[in-house]
């Protein structure tokens with residue numbers, strides 16, 4: 001079913017606007033849009049609470065999910081590459097909260113990201129060196145910082161002779177790479193059956209002759225399988241991770257590892273040998289611009305996992321940080 005048949009015209013129009021990245025419906029109170037001009041309130045009204053609730057339930061059903069009193073929150077994939085998170089009262093006391101994310105339809109190339117000011121040219125060269133040098137790296141950043149977009153651009157640099165297996169919660173990564181196959185997690189049905197987790201997908205990917213394994217977003221227990229895979233010779237892998245700074249990535253990895261029953265020391269040891277670098281991307285406050293802020297090296301310091309800056313990205317170019325020699329060493333420079 002098309003979006004126009006599911007959503008009121010005003011909402012469908014916002015969601016199909018190429019400048020819009022997010023549409024946020026706050027009950028009957030207000031509707032907000034994020035995109036090229038930053039977060040802004042828009043004059044769209046979707047009716048009373050019952051109407052907004054019915055809209056949410058209809059969209060959930062169209063996305064193969066369920067949203068009702070028994071299940072008041074859901075993550076839904078809609079036609080046209082739109083991801084919807086919806087939560088109903090009483091969990092959302094002031095009315096249904098709908099958060100739409102419009103997934104990018106076309107990939108940004110690295111050159112386009114340079115042109116958009118996301119990184120200076122020498123940072124793009126360094127990123128290319130990470131990819132070609134088969135360095136294992138994570139792209140970190142806050143929500144909506146541009147992690148997935150940057151990852152897709154980086155994958156565009158992988159040689160066409162290599163086979164990439166991408167593992168995602170939902171198909172998001174748009175890359176022009178000619179040999180990129182995808183595995184997508186599957187939510188269990190209402191009886192709790194038929195679910196396929198990211199952890200299971202990492203195991204499957206290992207049997208698919210990957211040259212590179214890519215985990216779209218490390219967000220749970222699959223981090224254990226990923227670290228194991230990377231420690232058994234799968235070089236050149238990458239993924240994204242949610243963190244507010246490169247320095248926070250070790251703590252985030254520890255938290256994810258604990259979901260898989262790994263203690264902090266084990267995560268530290270495994271991650272230090274599995275992962276080489278972290279590329280941190282930040283969204284400018286109040287605007288649409290994204291910038292790569294730093295590239296850090298992951299390693300052990302007194303038994304603890306730490307991310308130490310190898311380069312600080314300035315608007316005009318790269319500034320070397322304390323871990324520069326280590327990064328250069330990993331690149332064989």
Ligand SMILES: Nc1ncnc2c1ncn2[C@@H]1O[C@H](COP(=O)(O)OP(=O)(O)OP(=O)(O)O)[C@@H](O)[C@H]1O
Pocket residue numbers: 020021102103104113116118141142143144145146147148149150217240288289290291
């Ligand atoms: N460098 C950039 N310049 C301008 N817009 C960008 C840039 N990177 C991403 N965007 C836009 O911002 C939105 C969010 O990007 P993206 O999905 O890559 O972020 P994310 O950090 O992966 O988000 P999430 O936390 O939801 O996974 C997208 O709609 C994308 O088009």
Ligand SMILES: [Mg+2]
Pocket residue numbers: 147148149217240
């Ligand atoms: Mg993402």
